[in-house]
Amino acid sequence: MKAVSIRKVTLYQIRMPLRAPFVTSLATVTDRELILAEVTDQDGMTGFGECVAFDTPWYTEETVKTAWHVMEDILIPLLLEESLAHPTEAAGRFALVRRHFMAKAALEGAVWDLFAKRAGVSLARYVGGTRERIASGVAIGAQPTLEAMVEQVGRRVAEGYRRIKVKIKPGADGEILSAIRQAYPEVPLMADANSSYTLQDIERLKEWDDLDLLMIEQPLAADDIIDHARLQQAIRTPVCLDESITSAEDVRKAVQLGSCRIINVKLGRVGGWTEALRIHEWCREHGVDLWCGGMLESGIARAHNIALASLPGFTLPGDISASARYWEKDVIHPEVVVEEGMIRVPTEPGIGVDLDWEYLEHVMVRKQSWTP
Numbered sequence: 001m002k003a004v005s006i007r008k009v010t011l012y013q014i015r016m017p018l019r020a021p022f023v024t025s026l027a028t029v030t031d032r033e034l035i036l037a038e039v040t041d042q043d044g045m046t047g048f049g050e051c052v053a054f055d056t057p058w059y060t061e062e063t064v065k066t067a068w069h070v071m072e073d074i075l076i077p078l079l080l081e082e083s084l085a086h087p088t089e090a091a092g093r094f095a096l097v098r099r100h101f102m103a104k105a106a107l108e109g110a111v112w113d114l115f116a117k118r119a120g121v122s123l124a125r126y127v128g129g130t131r132e133r134i135a136s137g138v139a140i141g142a143q144p145t146l147e148a149m150v151e152q153v154g155r156r157v158a159e160g161y162r163r164i165k166v167k168i169k170p171g172a173d174g175e176i177l178s179a180i181r182q183a184y185p186e187v188p189l190m191a192d193a194n195s196s197y198t199l200q201d202i203e204r205l206k207e208w209d210d211l212d213l214l215m216i217e218q219p220l221a222a223d224d225i226i227d228h229a230r231l232q233q234a235i236r237t238p239v240c241l242d243e244s245i246t247s248a249e250d251v252r253k254a255v256q257l258g259s260c261r262i263i264n265v266k267l268g269r270v271g272g273w274t275e276a277l278r279i280h281e282w283c284r285e286h287g288v289d290l291w292c293g294g295m296l297e298s299g300i301a302r303a304h305n306i307a308l309a310s311l312p313g314f315t316l317p318g319d320i321s322a323s324a325r326y327w328e329k330d331v332i333h334p335e336v337v338v339e340e341g342m343i344r345v346p347t348e349p350g351i352g353v354d355l356d357w358e359y360l361e362h363v364m365v366r367k368q369s370w371t372p
């Protein structure tokens with residue numbers, strides 16, 4: 001295929017209110033700030049990506065401002081500098097920048113969407129996805145009371161979600177999980193701790209062995225794989241790593257050390273499609289369960305996630321839920337809908353959804369374009 005020359009990059013910073021605040025052990029998100037990235041090529045074709053960094057560095061070190069800076073001053077010039085024969089070349093150029101994964105992923109994602117559109121195929125098929133529909137899971141933030149949590153779980157089960165994840169932290173954990181298990185003995189259930197425990201909590205975590213949890217996500221420190229190995233040896237519940245994983249090398253080391261049995265991959269956390277595909281390949285080769293995490297994203301990143309989860313190595317439902325789970329109105333059309341717990345993988349070219357330009361104007365707080 002002929003080389004693609006990126007002639008323009010545009011960033012749109014948006015702010016969208018969540019339908020309800022999302023509470024984790026680390027932060028409460030009420031208004032979601034995001035950056036959408038658009039690349040335009042020599043033929044006027046476009047591709048879209050999304051930067052999922054938050055406005056403060058509570059989940060990882062990146063923020064909306066650091067991502068904007070790194071994109072504007074470093075990554076966008078690298079994209080505009082020379083034409084691309086394949087989207088992995090963008091990742092290659094970005095590799096000389098350490099970390100800043102979400103900034104990289106936004107631009108690389110836009111380039112992958114553009115290449116898939118130029119090839120006239122869906123992004124899912126372009127990357128080797130094989131599913132026509134993906135199973136949808138949902139994440140429930142911390143609730144003010146145990147009753148409220150059980151009620152939320154019931155509501156999401158009734159909506160058809162195939163897997164329920166709840167946020168836990170010390171003091172709001174075992175009792176809640178037992179209550180959910182009692183009310184819904186069969187529901188595929190897991191807990192995400194966002195690194196709020198230490199090895200001193202091993203006994204407590206052991207007590208949950210009988211709750212039949214699918215997994216516990218990131219119980220220990222965000223930068224750890226050593227203590228996680230000790231923990232995984234001590235408990236029957238599979239450990240899944242989220243924050244600790246930024247690359248395929250991280251996955252290899254964590255699995256080989258016995259730090260986890262399941263991997264959560266997020267395009268933003270690992271720096272984009274090229275690295276996510278490496279992780280997918282490694283997990284498939286080694287029989288490690290893999291699923292796609294979420295970042296309270298808008299429809300653009302949600303569409304990328306759907307394409308990702310259509311790959312055969314995604315063996316478990318991820319945190320990919322309906323647009324309406326988080327938004328009164330999403331920035332894309334058609335919005336992402338869940339039917340009988342499943343989401344259709346678009347067959348239209350690229351990510352298969354369009355920006356709602358009118359609504360974008362409504363939620364936009366900043367916009368800038370760059371040309372060579």
Ligand SMILES: O=C(O)CCC(=O)c1ccccc1C(=O)O
Binds near residue numbers: 059194296319
């Ligand atoms: O539904 C979603 O988008 C994912 C919800 C979620 O758990 C999450 C949301 C924001 C930041 C980190 C996490 C996480 O997986 O730890």
Ligand SMILES: [Mg+2]
Binds near residue numbers: 192194217218293
């Ligand atoms: Mg998590």
